[in-house]
Amino acid sequence: MKRILLFSLIFFINFEITSQISYVSQTDGSWGTSTTWNPNGIPTKNDFVTIEHNITGYAGSNYSECATLTISTDGVLDLNNSAYSVRIWQTGTSITNNGTITNGYIYPMVNITISGTGTFSNVGLNKQGGTLHIGCNINFEKRIQLYSGADLYLNSGKTMIMNAPYRSNGSLLGITNNGTIILNDLDFDDAFISINGDFIVNVSGVLPNPRDGFKNLTLNSANTFETGGLKYGGGDVRIDGDFTISSNNTFLNDINLKGNLILDNSELTMNSNIIKFNGTSLQSITESGTGIANLSKIELDNSAGLNLTSGTINISDVMQSINGEFTQNGATITLKSSSDNNAGMIKVSSSSDYSYSSGVFTTERYFNATSSGWRMVGAPIQNSTLNDWDDEFDYCGFTGSDYSYLGCGNFCSVWFYDETSAQVGNSGAGFDSATNITNSTTPDNGSIIYTSQGTTTLSVTGTPEFRDRSFVVTKSGADAAFGYNLLSNPYPCTLDWTTFRADNTFLDNGYYIYQADAGNYLSVSGSGTIPHSQGFFVKKTSNIPVTSTLNFSTSQTVNTQANFTKSVNGINLPLTLKLTSNNNPYYDFAYVNTGTNYSNNYDPGEDIFELFSPYPDYVPNLFFLDNQGNQLDRTSINNNNSIDLLFEAKIGPFAHGTYTINFENLSQFMIGSCLTLEDLHNGIQTDLRLDSSYTFLSDSNSTNPRFKLHIDVDYDIIVSNLTCFQDSSANISLKGNSIIGNFFNLIDSVGNLSDSVTATQDSLSFTNLNAGTYNILTNHIGRCNLQVQDIIIVEPQEVIANFQNINDTIFLDSSGSANIDFNNASNGANYYTWNFGDGSISNLNSPTHSYNASGVYIVSLEARSDSTGTCSSTYSKLINVINPFSTVDNNIEISKDFNFSVSDKYIELNFENNFENEVGLQMFSIDNKLVYSKYNLNPFNKINLSNLNIGIYIITLSNQRTLETLYLKKFFLN
Numbered sequence: 015m016k017r018i019l020l021f022s023l024i025f026f027i028n029f030e031i032t033s034q035i036s037y038v039s040q041t042d043g044s045w046g047t048s049t050t051w052n053p054n055g056i057p058t059k060n061d062f063v064t065i066e067h068n069i070t071g072y073a074g075s076n077y078s079e080c081a082t083l084t085i086s087t088d089g090v091l092d093l094n095n096s097a098y099s100v101r102i103w104q105t106g107t108s109i110t111n112n113g114t115i116t117n118g119y120i121y122p123m124v125n126i127t128i129s130g131t132g133t134f135s136n137v138g139l140n141k142q143g144g145t146l147h148i149g150c151n152i153n154f155e156k157r158i159q160l161y162s163g164a165d166l167y168l169n170s171g172k173t174m175i176m177n178a179p180y181r182s183n184g185s186l187l188g189i190t191n192n193g194t195i196i197l198n199d200l201d202f203d204d205a206f207i208s209i210n211g212d213f214i215v216n217v218s219g220v221l222p223n224p225r226d227g228f229k230n231l232t233l234n235s236a237n238t239f240e241t242g243g244l245k246y247g248g249g250d251v252r253i254d255g256d257f258t259i260s261s262n263n264t265f266l267n268d269i270n271l272k273g274n275l276i277l278d279n280s281e282l283t284m285n286s287n288i289i290k291f292n293g294t295s296l297q298s299i300t301e302s303g304t305g306i307a308n309l310s311k312i313e314l315d316n317s318a319g320l321n322l323t324s325g326t327i328n329i330s331d332v333m334q335s336i337n338g339e340f341t342q343n344g345a346t347i348t349l350k351s352s353s354d355n356n357a358g359m360i361k362v363s364s365s366s367d368y369s370y371s372s373g374v375f376t377t378e379r380y381f382n383a384t385s386s387g388w389r390m391v392g393a394p395i396q397n398s399t400l401n402d403w404d405d406e407f408d409y410c411g412f413t414g415s416d417y418s419y420l421g422c423g424n425f426c427s428v429w430f431y432d433e434t435s436a437q438v439g440n441s442g443a444g445f446d447s448a449t450n451i452t453n454s455t456t457p458d459n460g461s462i463i464y465t466s467q468g469t470t471t472l473s474v475t476g477t478p479e480f481r482d483r484s485f486v487v488t489k490s491g492a493d494a495a496f497g498y499n500l501l502s503n504p505y506p507c508t509l510d511w512t513t514f515r516a517d518n519t520f521l522d523n524g525y526y527i528y529q530a531d532a533g534n535y536l537s538v539s540g541s542g543t544i545p546h547s548q549g550f551f552v553k554k555t556s557n558i559p560v561t562s563t564l565n566f567s568t569s570q571t572v573n574t575q576a577n578f579t580k581s582v583n584g585i586n587l588p589l590t591l592k593l594t595s596n597n598n599p600y601y602d603f604a605y606v607n608t609g610t611n612y613s614n615n616y617d618p619g620e621d622i623f624e625l626f627s628p629y630p631d632y633v634p635n636l637f638f639l640d641n642q643g644n645q646l647d648r649t650s651i652n653n654n655n656s657i658d659l660l661f662e663a664k665i666g667p668f669a670h671g672t673y674t675i676n677f678e679n680l681s682q683f684m685i686g687s688c689l690t691l692e693d694l695h696n697g698i699q700t701d702l703r704l705d706s707s708y709t710f711l712s713d714s715n716s717t718n719p720r721f722k723l724h725i726d727v728d729y730d731i732i733v734s735n736l737t738c739f740q741d742s743s744a745n746i747s748l749k750g751n752s753i754i755g756n757f758f759n760l761i762d763s764v765g766n767l768s769d770s771v772t773a774t775q776d777s778l779s780f781t782n783l784n785a786g787t788y789n790i791l792t793n794h795i796g797r798c799n800l801q802v803q804d805i806i807i808v809e810p811q812e813v814i815a816n817f818q819n820i821n822d823t824i825f826l827d828s829s830g831s832a833n834i835d836f837n838n839a840s841n842g843a844n845y846y847t848w849n850f851g852d853g854s855i856s857n858l859n860s861p862t863h864s865y866n867a868s869g870v871y872i873v874s875l876e877a878r879s880d881s882t883g884t885c886s887s888t889y890s891k892l893i894n895v896i897n898p899f900s901t902v903d904n905n906i907e908i909s910k911d912f913n914f915s916v917s918d919k920y921i922e923l924n925f926e927n928n929f930e931n932e933v934g935l936q937m938f939s940i941d942n943k944l945v946y947s948k949y950n951l952n953p954f955n956k957i958n959l960s961n962l963n964i965g966i967y968i969i970t971l972s973n974q975r976t977l978e979t980l981y982l983k984k985f986f987l988n
Contacts, residue, residue, distance in 0.1 A: 034081070036062040039089070045071045045078045059103040065089035071118060077101055085113035085132055093118020093137070102126055106960050111150065119156060122146050125958045138178060141166060147961050148174060148193075157181060158189075165948065167961075168193040168211065190947065197221075200237075230273070232258040233280075259305075274298045277305030277325055285330075286310050291320050291338075292835075299345065301325020314338045315860065322347065322373070329358035332507075332573045335367040336860075343371045349506055349546075351378040351471060359507040359546060361573040365480045377506050379472040379547035385599070386466045387530025388429075388628075390549030392502020393455050395476035400428060400461070401451045402474045407463055414451030427464040428453075431500035431551075434490045444498065445628075457504035457566065458485035460549035462528065472547055479504050483566040487521075489554035494623050494644060497554040498526075501564075502547070507571040509544040514570045520562045524622040524648065526551040533600035533633035535625040537647045539607070543574060551625060555618045588648070589689075590678040593636040593663055597671030602627075602636040604646075604661060606723075608653035608684050616640050622648040631666040634673065639719055653684050656726045662719035665712040674709045675721075677702050681804040686729035686748070688798030692722045703798050728796045729753075733805060735785075738885035739812035739842070742782050746805060748790070749777040756794035763787040785809040811842035815877035815889035817860075823894040823970055824865070825938070832865050832895055836873070843877035843887070851893070868897035896968055896984065921957040921969070938968040962987055 037057045043050035045057070050069065057063045063080040068090040071078040077098030085091055090113055093099040099119035102109060109120065111130035120128070121140045129149040138156025139146075141164035148168050153175040160166060160182040168174050172193040180189070180202030189195070191211030200219035212230040215221060221237045257269075258276040264283045272293040275282075279302060288311040291297045298321035299307065305325040312333040314320045319338045322345035330350045333340070340362070349358030357379050362368050377394055393402060400409070409415030411426030419426060428448035437443035448461075455461050457479075483504055489497035503509045515521055524539035527550050535551065544550055554562060589606040604624075612620065624637035624647040638649040638661040651657055663673060680689065680702060689702040695716040700708050729750040737743045748758065753773040760768045760780045768788065771778045788805040816839040824832045838846065838860040848856040850863045851871030865871065871893045879885035921935075935957070937946040945962060968984050 033058075034060045034062075036064070037080075038064045039067040039069055042068040043070070045069055046076075059101065065091055065113065068092070070094050071100060072096055072098075077121065079103060082107040083109045083111075085109075085111045085115060085130070087112050087132075089113035091115045099140075105144070105958070108149070125960070127961065128152065139166075145958060145961070148172060154178060160189075166190070168195060170210070228257075230257075232260065233263055234260040237263050271297070274300065275307070277301040277307060279303035279305060281306045281308065283308040284310050288313050291316055294318065294833075294835075296321060298323055299325070299327060301345075309333075314340060329360070330356075332359045332361055334361040334573050335363065339367050339369055341369045341371070342373045342375065343369075344373045346374040346376075348374075348376040349378060351380040353380060354382055355545070356380075357546065359573065360478070360480075361507050361571055362480060362568050364568055365482060367568075368478065368480045370477055374475060375478045376473060376475045377478075377547065379545070380469065381472075382469045383465055383467045383530065385530050387464070387533075388462045388528050389465050389530070390460060390462050390500075390502075390528050390551075391455075391472060392457060392460055392504070392547055392549045393472075393474040394479050394504055394506040394546045395474045396479050396481075398455045398474055398476060399452050400448060400455060402455070402476070403463070403472060404451065406470055406472055407465060409448075409451065410464075412448040412450055412453075415448075425464075429462045430459055431462075431498070433488045433496065433499050433554075436490070436496050436498065443495075455502070457483060457502050458487075458499075458564075460500040460502040462500070462549065474547075478506055480568055482568075485564045485566075486561050487552070487554050487564045488561050489557040490560055492557050496557065498551050498625065499554065499564075500549060500551055502549040503544050504566050505568055505571055506546045507568070508546065508574055510570055510572045511538065511542040511544060512540075514544075514566075517567065517570065518562075518564050519619070520554055520556065521564075521619075522553040522555055522622055523619050524553075526553075526625045528628075531599065532602060533629055534602045534627045534635065536603060537605075537622055537625070539605070539622050539648050543572065553623060553625075587679040587682040589680070589683040591636060591661070592676045592678065593634055593673060594676070595634065595669070595671050595673045598632070598669055600627075600633040600669075602634055604636040604638055605648040606638070606659065606683070607648060607650040609650065610653060612650040612652050614641070614651055614655065614657055616642050616644050617650050620648075620650045621646050629666075630664075631668050633666065634669055635664045636675075637662060637664070651725070653687075654727065654730060656687075659723040659725065660719045661721050661723065663710075663712070663721065665714075667714070670712045670714065672709060672711055674707055676707045678706075680706055681802065682806060684725065684727075685733075685803040685805055686727065686731035686750075688724075688726040688728050688796075690724040690726070692724060693720065694722055695720050701798065703802055726797055728798055731805065733807060735807055736809035738879070739809055740784070742784050744783040744785065744807045744809075745779055745781040746783065746788070746807075747777065747779045750794075750796070751776060753778075753794050756792055758794070759791040761789045761791055783807055810879060810885065813840070813842040813877055813879050813885045813887045815840050815843070815875050815887040817873075817875050817889060817891075819893075822892065823896065823938075823968075825968070826865070826868060826895065826897045830866055830897075833862055834865070834893065835862050836860055836875075838875070840875065840877040840887070840889075842885075843879060845878040845881055845883075847876045847878075849874045849876075865893075865895045868895050870894050894970075921959060934971070936970050937962075938970075959987060 035053065035055065037051040039050055040052040041050060048054045048056055051057065057080045059079040059081060061080050062082050064084045064086065066086040066089045071091065071093040073094045073096055077096060077100065079101040081104035083100065083102060091100065093116065095117050099121050101121045101123055103123050105124040108127040108129050111132035113132045114135060115137055116135040119138045119140050123142050125144040127147040127149050131150065134152050136155045138154055139158045141160045143162040143164050145165045145167065149172060151173045155177045157178045158176065158180045166189045168189065168191050170192045173196065174193065175196045175198065177198045179199060189206050191206055194212040194214065195206065196214045196216060198217050200217055200221060210229055212232065213228055214232045214234065215237060216234045218235045218237060257271055257273060258278060259280045259282050260278040262281040268287045269289045271289060271291055274297055289309060290313045292315045294316065296318045297316060301324050306328065307325065308328045310331045312329065313336060315336040316338045320340055322340060322342045324344050326346045328348050328350050349360065351357035360368065409427055410417045410422035411419040412428065426447040429445045430448065431444050432446050433444060435444050487499040511525060515523055524537045526535040526537050527548065528535050591604045592601060594601045621640065621644065624635060624645045626635050627633040638646045638659055640646060640649060649659065663675065691700045691702055691708055693710060695713060729748055732747045734745050753776060755773065757770060757772045758778060759770045762768045763786055769780045771780065785807050789801050790805065791801055818837045818839050819834055824834050826832045846857060846859060848861055850873050852865060854863065872890055873893050874888055874890040876886055876888045935948050939945050948957065966984055967987055
């Protein structure tokens, strides 16, 4: 039967009447002179000492010592720079300094408190075991040394200034900060434990991370923040309060910030890591004077939102909302770009995630043009015009341009495109020249601008575009020359073509971007990403109806950088043909896609038309012709059938010479097929399985089309990839005529034999295969060499369920509820199911859950690759919910391995040796504040709680190796 036990604090003092004396100084003098004291004599470690005069301690290796020490208002203790200084020996008392202690070390040997209103000058600290509470303002100008299990606590409301190194001889010793620590020296080798205290840093250097993160941090100096690899740190920097910076700082790790970021005439730089705003109330970035935040990534996961109110915020990678709204109401935000194919972005899921009311918003896009030519550009800014780029481009040929049309040699440097004016057979039709520098550059009015070679950084300032946008696209005729529409990415973020096209299925499954070096519009099909500020052509598939509504939405964007342009295998790559010449720098591509669902006729939306060069007399074009005469940049064929494909290398009258066609991805294209190139002009045939290029001399009198690609299916090879990571579920099936009686060896990527099968019919299979690249070696004589063809088996990313939460122990508040935030850290999954152990579930990525009753709950997360759970993983952990207001029980039985008792303000632990050096203890007050912690406890530890007030406390014991909570309980301390 449990009992409530109330304990009174009783002191047992073993008086030795003949040896314990209360000494009071009676004159200025030396500690070691008997006439200094009243009564006459020299204090020892059993004595009480009060100093009311100017007293000098022992010099050299000697030390002054006493049981307790009191310095009166006029008293001075000069420690004479002794190595041992003053030693204090009586447990539970204090050094009370209302005067001055100077020039030496304070050396408490037992559990004491330093208190008083006096000053400390040129002093340091040596702490031998036990606990030291600092209950006054103190300035350490000499070293702080903790050893033999010593713990130091800075009490609430007190300030400790550290001007010298901090050392300890224990891996988990530390200074627990409940007040304010001012760091003027960063030479320390052990952890700070920040509970509710503030840190102020006034000195430059490398600043390690406190073991439990910061509460409030103020940096008045230039610091580099790095925590990885430290024995007491590592991982992200967590700041639970405000984060004030008053000097330039560089951070090398992620920052988790619960409060506000405040820059005071200072510069913060994070070159690659993330600053995560994940508080529960409205957070802000505020800056005064010339405050600048140079950030790589900002991540907002706070439904209350983030205010961007003042100062300059430069983003070099991405500012993303996972949850919550960005509100720009005064800050200057610039999406920086200083290298090709990289620029700052803002990723939001909907237009409501970014609110612009005031401030300056600027987007940049850097590119380095290796040659003069046309660039397809746009601006992710509302109501932008050509005038926004006037500083970047030298305009020609329209009102407001830098040079007149005649002054530029009858040349206009800016063109738009009107699909309705396109004409069959005229590659220049549809292009309209700019008329005025005020011409709009909205997303449905993409521009093509002529630029010289060299570096350019496009910079546009205005209201950022996050709205859902709808535009009309047209195909005004049935001919292939119609249906091209020039657009630009409207958002300051990368546009995902797959999602964009899924919302606009009337478009061909490809887009075109002009590349000046090639002299051609190069296509991207099937998938791709379009960076912000990029213009591109799309093609409407049908002229029925003539007009269609095209929709843009921020849900079509992704937070990845994209290039600014300028048979069924495990990996089924298209066959890529590249046409180059030795007499001009221009080139072009054409592609062959394969799949089981394609026909050998024109497949709308999959077969992509050739968009010819605007300089057909000087630039070559490469394209296929289907059986309906369509000129195709990409042709899609059925991989189960043999087929002959005609294609043409169209050479303009001023571009004739020697050309080479290179065939790329041959080893991963229609494995099992024979590929033969036939030049219909001279009859030369090339086995492309043996030779991947063909060189020819262009001839205006050659047949049209000149080339035929023979694709003969020798073997039908079907690859089934792994269903889940490393599950050995893959197989390769091979079917071919007359293979009966022949052996087929499957060879892995390092030349080892994986399997050998002799065909007993016209098909065979290799099963239970792992991911990798394979080849087939056989004695069967086919129409081409099978061994040179790579068979690639791929596997999906491993599904690993995992989640994190700041505290595994939480406490119900006075209303009977407790909230806990779960941070999903899973990999390889797209679907999630949370079970919180109280009958509640959630499918959110990173939910917040409220518990309404005390208990130990098993929280589990199932992560799945798809909605059916084809590949899945589950992770579980215990969450301890405590009601601090319920009846208190001091009769504690932890488990068979532990015994725990409270007596005379001491906790006595008794546990078996198998937990030795692994047990850590933490104590919380009823309002959920950590009041005591100690690590690496040994059996039979006795812990002094004399500094704690009477009340209810919660104690937890955990295994420091596994982080498992071994025990938690409330108790009453009297």
